[in-house]
Amino acid sequence: MITSGGQAGITALWALRSPCPLACEYCYFGSLEEHRENPVTAPGALSHLSHDDLPSGDVLAFARTIAGSAVQRVFLAGGEPLVWPPILSLIEILRRGGVEVVVCTNGIPLNRPEITRSLVELEVDAVSVSLDSLDARYHDTWRPSRNGKDGWQQVVDGIRTLVTTRGSATAPRVGIYMVLTRSNLTSLAATGRFAADLGCDYFVPQPVSLDADHRLHSELTLVEGDLPALGQQFTALANARLPLWTPAVDYPGRIAAAVRTSVGSVRDCFGGQRLFFVQPDGSVWDCPSSLRIAATPPSRHRTIRGNTAAEVFTADDSCADCALFSVDCVNMWPLMDFDRVLSTTAGLCRDRA
Numbered sequence: 001m002i003t004s005g006g007q008a009g010i011t012a013l014w015a016l017r018s019p020c021p022l023a024c025e026y027c028y029f030g031s032l033e034e035h036r037e038n039p040v041t042a043p044g045a046l047s048h049l050s051h052d053d054l055p056s057g058d059v060l061a062f063a064r065t066i067a068g069s070a071v072q073r074v075f076l077a078g079g080e081p082l083v084w085p086p087i088l089s090l091i092e093i094l095r096r097g098g099v100e101v102v103v104c105t106n107g108i109p110l111n112r113p114e115i116t117r118s119l120v121e122l123e124v125d126a127v128s129v130s131l132d133s134l135d136a137r138y139h140d141t142w143r144p145s146r147n148g149k150d151g152w153q154q155v156v157d158g159i160r161t162l163v164t165t166r167g168s169a170t171a172p173r174v175g176i177y178m179v180l181t182r183s184n185l186t187s188l189a190a191t192g193r194f195a196a197d198l199g200c201d202y203f204v205p206q207p208v209s210l211d212a213d214h215r216l217h218s219e220l221t222l223v224e225g226d227l228p229a230l231g232q233q234f235t236a237l238a239n240a241r242l243p244l245w246t247p248a249v250d251y252p253g254r255i256a257a258a259v260r261t262s263v264g265s266v267r268d269c270f271g272g273q274r275l276f277f278v279q280p281d282g283s284v285w286d287c288p289s290s291l292r293i294a295a296t297p298p299s300r301h302r303t304i305r306g307n308t309a310a311e312v313f314t315a316d317d318s319c320a321d322c323a324l325f326s327v328d329c330v331n332m333w334p335l336m337d338f339d340r341v342l343s344t345t346a347g348l349c350r351d352r353a
């Protein structure tokens with residue numbers, strides 16, 4: 001049995017929009033091509049097809065209700081949030097409302113000076129950039145761009161641009177999220193070192209989560225036999241004492257627990273208490289776990305459309321002790337530990353040394 005711990009205010013993970021210029025092979029949102037053939041219709045199923053995405057007016061109207069609610073922090077993801085035209089207006093509304101904002105991006109839009117400058121000027125709290133390896137070929141194999149031009153180099157350039165634009169300011173913190181698979185596991189510690197060399201403030205390896213019938217499940221999903229190598233990599237990462245934040249010491253154990261048993265239990269889970277998930281169509285779920293979404297009774301289906309944050313982010317005490325812990329959930333612990341990420345001074349001190 002795992003316990004959740006973590007911060008007090010509400011955290012919303014908001015998948016703002018469906019489209020993305022990348023076609024990551026393992027993406028939670030599935031493949032555009034497959035979904036064109038067989039559109040997904042189940043409640044909570046994610047897709048890069050944007051037929052049901054909320055109009056920007058509805059998104060911005062809801063954002064205005066977040067100020068003054070119990071929401072402390074919003075993670076903006078997608079699809080790719082930084083190529084959505086009203087993104088800066090949305091961030092401005094949230095920041096003016098006193099809400100902390102973390103942008104989760106593929107990193108490529110950070111090469112656009114107006115975007116990077118605005119993220120600094122709006123004092124976005126953190127920018128999490130997805131980079132799967134220090135090996136460009138690995139990254140570009142699994143995260144190919146639809147235009148065939150952008151890739152690892154542009155992501156790295158984007159991180160450098162943001163770190164340089166931030167200069168001596170304290171915000172945004174800049175971090176790398178690495179999707180951990182059977183194929184890049186042994187480069188975990190080296191990728192952490194690379195993140196530190198780039199001037200990042202945090203580094204989060206997150207295990208890939210794929211349905212058992214996904215075509216890449218057996219190739220990418222971590223298995224018990226990978227756990228010794230995983231342990232060695234986390235030990236090497238810790239021993240390197242890099243000047244950046246990495247997940248808490250119990251994080252590798254959580255990954256191992258999810259690898260060993262496909263479904264477990266969590267006592268007093270933050271999902272549906274302090275963590276909520278919003279989909280591009282405006283649906284609100286108690287957490288991003290696909291198992292938990294599938295188990296949500298119709299009476300608890302709700303939407304941000306026409307509603308306020310106080311109305312939709314309401315705690316459901318009945319599932320505080322959750323029996324649906326899976327690899328889908330593991331990534332939520334670093335997310336809910338973000339107080340520590342935002343208070344780290346490791347990278348900032350180094351920048352000024």
Ligand SMILES: C[S@@+](CC[C@H](N)C(=O)[O-])C[C@H]1O[C@@H](n2cnc3c(N)ncnc32)[C@H](O)[C@@H]1O
Binds near residue numbers: 024027028077207209
């Ligand atoms: C869906 S993306 C959206 C935000 C943005 N476009 C990006 O690339 O970071 C959010 C995060 O989920 C990760 N991700 C996508 N599919 C995943 C999967 N099946 N398992 C684990 N992480 C996944 C991505 O690498 C990224 O770090």
